[in-house]
Amino acid sequence: MYKNPIRRLFYVFVLSILALAIVLPSKIKIFGQELKRQPLNIKFGNISIFRDFELKRGLDLVGGSHFVYEAKTEGLSQEDKEMAMSALVEVVSQRINLFGVSEVNVQRASYEDKDRIIVELPGIFEPQKAKDLIGTTAQLLFASLNGESLIPTEITGADVANARLAFNSLDGSPVVGIEFTPEGAQKFEKLTEENVGKPLPIVLDGEVISAPMVQEKIAGGRAQISGNFSIDEARELSIQINAGALPVEIDLIEERTIGPTLGAESIEKSVKAGLVGLIAVALFMVIIYGRFGLIANLGLVLFGIYTLALYKLIPVVLTLPGIAGFILSVGMAVDANILIFERYKEERKKGSSVQYSLELAFGRAWDSIRDANIATLITAFVLANPLNWSFLHTSGPVRGFAITLALGILVSLFTGVFVSRNLMRVFIK
């Protein structure tokens, strides 16, 4: 009847050691010796997998900003829309990268016929600056004057090879130094040649920001844009010029910014809640089931290790509701054990042998456990929206909850059924 439970427990043991190696911090000191875990880096043809085995924390835990922008794409053809949106993602990512924020996440999203981008900036605590940087179209244009009217030329921000923060050599005020592409340099030379003695307006998003007087023809493709900038503004504009103008205008329709202290506090509190609950559940199980309870608790510890290891392996981005999902799944994880224990007791009362009762309990309980958990998995699937259906939410926190809950259920099926089953076969005689 038994298929060598000891060997199976050995597999479980090996698996647990592996999981533990992933769960522990990457550096640990034992007896004065420092052990360091190397990140996993697999490259196989086109597939490359990199895992540093650190817990990824969501915006609500590390702090940061979540922006949703709506792009004004009405009236564009499907093809143009497509091009504008992918260029938009590109430009926005580029701007943020140049600003020096790592781990940005810029995503396209659409709802009905609205096109959107979602920008997630972990750890940015100056949301205002970030918004100014991202939201400005930054369409740069050099114009010429014909009497009073402004005549746009062919020279735009796209002709600029490189822009940077510089300072005016006369009064030290911040300016944007630009360097044209070879082609742009030629156009600029021609333009200045034709306009000696006239002002040359520089237009940003439809507004003249400066109109320097052209003294002589400018060769060499270098110029300066001055415009009463602060240092921050000049730096911002240089980033925007480098990254390119936004292909379409965008509107901020939703914003959530979480400060760093709130996240840290949340982590601390939920870890405390989890530990208190875990200890209480463990005590409760021992009080109710005695040595059976100890087996369930061992299963619970393994459950914790496996789930955390999976979070790091997949990796799962942990959010506050995600932690709640994990805490909830701890409560649900012992369910399988309870079903089995109760069934076992019942069979024993009827006078069946230990072995027979155990096997019967496993068989019967398994049906209920499987049937019952499917309902929760269905809900988790809808909430997690793994296929990114646009008619459902793509909210990070909710997704976090659904994913941790679903993982919790799957892992608890393994620990609650497979692991405790073999533990009981060995230890309950």
Place this chain on the structure above:
Amino acid sequence: MANQEDIKQRNWLRYTKLYFVISFIFLVSGVYAIFSWGLPLGLDFVGGAIVDYKIQNGEQIDSLKDKFEEIKIQIEQVQTSEDRLSIKTRTLNNDEQKLIFEIAKDLGIEQLSLQNVGPSVAPEMIKKTAIAIIMAGGGILFWVAIQFKKIIFGIAAILATAHDTTILIGSFAILGKFFDAKIDFLFVTAVLTTLSFSVHDTIVVFDRVREIQNKHGGEIENVVNRAVTETMRRSIINSLTIIIMLVSLVVFGGATIRWFAAALLIGAIAGTYSSPFVAAPLYVKLSRLQKKLKKK
């Protein structure tokens, strides 16, 4: 020996009326609360802005309020819990957000978070929520239907689930009225989780009903009584472990997810109660009804 259990088994169904009265009271007060006070919809569903602060004393609250008045942004609602202060206003534009940021800086108060939801987002959230509920609900329904080929099982399970969901939403109408609880998308998540909880527990009871029916047969009352007796301990113990975790989360988990945890807790309690005391008696009633109809 084998029949000893049968004798010990309690007649749970004797109190069916009492269960229905209890459920009726809860359902009516919940529905009354929903219709008279409305649902306390949060930012996700109505739009607007919420700014959270960490405050040390009451004076800071007053000075914040004064400053908001100075910049002419009307405060719609103020909430405090522990050292947390939340101010709700209409949707803010960029400049207004800058002003608010400056205020906190000037007063030396820490601005913990800012959420700003534009007016176009709310209707969309409501639509998406409806779709999520329909999909999850429909999925579960479908699952229950193929699980228990007998339609009565499915109807009883669904009615029990509707019972739990109504109680949960109703209690939030009450909590919203008296304790400023808010319904946001996380609450919807809790409702959907309750849905699956409730079905989860009911399936365990019905599985047992089916098993006993197949094995021993007999009068439907006896079968159900026996199934309820046999699953009661499991149901209570299992729910207690979940409740322990959730209570711990409500008490220690911090203000940000307190209402979410509370919603899950109410859902878990209702879900546990409804399986033996709503779904099982309903199943019996429905079976009898079906028999009567067949005879005619």
